[in-house]
Amino acid sequence: MNKTLLGYVPDASFIYLVHPTIKVLFLLVVSLFPMFISAVEWNVGLMVGLMALTVASRVNMRTLKIYIPVAVSMGMIILLSYTVLGGRHPDYQVITRIFGFPLYWERIRDALVVYFRILPMILTMVFFLSTTREREIIAALRAVRTPFVVTYVLAMSMRAAGMVMEDFRIVRQAEQARGFDSKNKPLPYKIRKYVMYMVPLFALSLRRSEEFTNALVARGYSFRSKVKRPDYILSRYRFAWWDGALGVVIAALFALLLVARYRFGRFTVEDSVLLRYLHTILIPGGGA
Amino acid sequence: MSSPAIQVTDYSWKYLHSTTRAIKNIELIVQPGECLGLIGSNGSGKTTLCNSIDGLIPGQYHGIKEGRVEVFGTEVEEYRRGELQRTVGLVFSDPEAQFTAMTVEDELVFGMENLGLSISEINRRLEWVCDLADLSPLLDKPPYEISGGQKQRVALAAMLAMQPRVLILDEPTAMLDPVSRERVFAVLARLRKEREITMILIEHSLEHIIPLADRMVLLSNGRKLHEAPTRTFFSDLSLLRQEGIHLPGAVGFSGYLRESGATTDEPAISVEEAAQQARNLRGAAKGELS
Numbered sequence: 001m002n003k004t005l006l007g008y009v010p011d012a013s014f015i016y017l018v019h020p021t022i023k024v025l026f027l028l029v030v031s032l033f034p035m036f037i038s039a040v041e042w043n044v045g046l047m048v049g050l051m052a053l054t055v056a057s058r059v060n061m062r063t064l065k066i067y068i069p070v071a072v073s074m075g076m077i078i079l080l081s082y083t084v085l086g087g088r089h090p091d092y093q094v095i096t097r098i099f100g101f102p103l104y105w106e107r108i109r110d111a112l113v114v115y116f117r118i119l120p121m122i123l124t125m126v127f128f129l130s131t132t133r134e135r136e137i138i139a140a141l142r143a144v145r146t147p148f149v150v151t152y153v154l155a156m157s158m159r160a161a162g163m164v165m166e167d168f169r170i171v172r173q174a175e176q177a178r179g180f181d182s183k184n185k186p187l188p189y190k191i192r193k194y195v196m197y198m199v200p201l202f203a204l205s206l207r208r209s210e211e212f213t214n215a216l217v218a219r220g221y222s223f224r225s226k227v228k229r230p231d232y233i234l235s236r237y238r239f240a241w242w243d244g245a246l247g248v249v250i251a252a253l254f255a256l257l258l259v260a261r262y263r264f265g266r267f268t269v270e271d272s273v274l275l276r277y278l279h280t281i282l283i284p285g286g287g288a
Numbered sequence: 289m290s291s292p293a294i295q296v297t298d299y300s301w302k303y304l305h306s307t308t309r310a311i312k313n314i315e316l317i318v319q320p321g322e323c324l325g326l327i328g329s330n331g332s333g334k335t336t337l338c339n340s341i342d343g344l345i346p347g348q349y350h351g352i353k354e355g356r357v358e359v360f361g362t363e364v365e366e367y368r369r370g371e372l373q374r375t376v377g378l379v380f381s382d383p384e385a386q387f388t389a390m391t392v393e394d395e396l397v398f399g400m401e402n403l404g405l406s407i408s409e410i411n412r413r414l415e416w417v418c419d420l421a422d423l424s425p426l427l428d429k430p431p432y433e434i435s436g437g438q439k440q441r442v443a444l445a446a447m448l449a450m451q452p453r454v455l456i457l458d459e460p461t462a463m464l465d466p467v468s469r470e471r472v473f474a475v476l477a478r479l480r481k482e483r484e485i486t487m488i489l490i491e492h493s494l495e496h497i498i499p500l501a502d503r504m505v506l507l508s509n510g511r512k513l514h515e516a517p518t519r520t521f522f523s524d525l526s527l528l529r530q531e532g533i534h535l536p537g538a539v540g541f542s543g544y545l546r547e548s549g550a551t552t553d554e555p556a557i558s559v560e561e562a563a564q565q566a567r568n569l570r571g572a573a574k575g576e577l578s
Contacts, residue, residue, distance in 0.1 A: 158390070
């Protein structure tokens, strides 16, 4: 098992054959796909494809369960903001009225379009984080000649997040051991007393900064060094023919999507079979 | 004759905003290939002295320096930035504080990359340190997710991979359990056998430092109180006891025999030697009785 940013993936997964740069390209480009797709069924199809990739990569699907409540609550929020808080539109088609509030077809349609745009974006990110290690992000950035200092600062930021969380846990346990615990206390109290955690955490951060600087100096690192670094990490990831092929496929799909959308007017709301079907159900005999 | 690996001459250091000097008029010479054991209670100036040899002082700290600290004949301040660290490697007591990378493998190669070594040379040295410190199974793991003992072996190996001519270990096992401590010292013992490396070892557990050190130095309140070859160092234990140094059982036992006049043998510095002294005494007693 290898630890990825969101979980663990078995050593045997095909995902390790893919160069990190292609993974980052996948994230950046595929997460843009839904922006150009309004037809719900296509975004659902994209989600199915992403789920299939996640399963094929041997990601433990149980770890993804935690996103279900998030997805459901996000859907509810979007639906409520588009319908109940969506305002009055005399020219829209009314499906029904709830306590006097009109429920418009257009607002439900828009809510569905937005929701099914966001879901594949999140799923793309979840797929990327579930199958990518911190080190691969650094390797991807180095592969495209990002300056070492930039990638290093990014890497250290990722690492620092974990360290701060660990320090926070220690500080909290130490304060709990001395009888200070904000658990089960009202939120204003928690916020007020948060400074009790912040002060030692800040002091710890200062100490860590000093130690870290010393470690960098002790390892012979200098921002002004003229030594050419050999970039060992790149020697661990080699571009294979399939990486090139995958890159071309991703770029070609994106190009096709843009052409289909803007040249032939596909993937639009009007083009959506599912929305048309839903419309006929909700407003029998009504025009779209 | 070649110059000493380290020569400290009338060296004093006072941290900014501190009222007293952390190091006071220290004189010290360490020859190439020698292993020096540095002991003393907390606040005695051991870490300050080591940081001074690695150039962290005055490089990273503000204060007042007097005297000279030379590494292979050159004053540490005269080394170009990053140059001294190619010669002197420093391993800190808190391994986590010195990690600079996302995986053990990256951690081990970070210093070598800074030296500008070729990929093939990095791979060669990586193989060597992995074998030396038994780290191969850990290469893919994040360094902050392994055990304390493994962390310290990684920190040590990362420094060894840079192949410094001088290695300073500042309480490398302070945060480790006895088993992990044994493993770190086993690595150091193997290193001493395989390579001629100058070593300064700060450690509170004397039973581990004694088998490695050629010479011992006792610091107290920033001053050098006592310096001698390891065995001679333990010939007078009163000073060590006075300074609160916790003596290993074998050394204490041998010292007791010597102080009580039961033996005039040299101080024993291992369990085996102390046992031999006891056997000798028993034999002598039997001889007297018969």
